Amino acid sequence: MNKNDPSVWAVRRALNMPRGAARSLNEKKTRITRLEALAKSLCALPGSARLDAARAELERLREALVADVLDYGVLIRSVQELIERTLPDPRHRAVMEAHYLGFSTWEAVAEQCSFSVRHVHRLHAQALCLMAAGYGRDAA
Secondary structure (H helix, E strand, O other): OOOHHHHHHHHHHHHHHHHHHHHHHHHHHHHHHHHHHHHHHHHHHOOHHHHHHHHHHHHHHHHHHHHHHHHHHHHHHHHHHHHHOOOOOHHHHHHHHHHHHHOHHHHHHHHHHOHHHHHHHHHHHHHHHHHHHHHHHHHH
């Protein structure tokens, strides 16, 4: 199996899901902060309909954020389980967890694991192929 195999790309998509979810959570937090600031400034205006709309939107966003945080936890656990189930070598697990769950750069992963960046890339490629083989078996 090589890095361009469709099952390897399926594993990559699964591994990158927490990064996208984290980005979405941060965007919602930023939007909530901005709406809170808007609501504070609107409080000074008497009988503002915009204040009620801002409060309603703020409440909706807070509820969505709570649901997204719960979903994020489930997503992180599923990626962690995939890594643990398909990678018996602790070096492979360490590289994949640091990058995909810790959101570390390859350089930071190399430093954390005391490997060269080149070796980290090699371990990553091996781990992707191992995971793709295990991922394919699990899907069948």
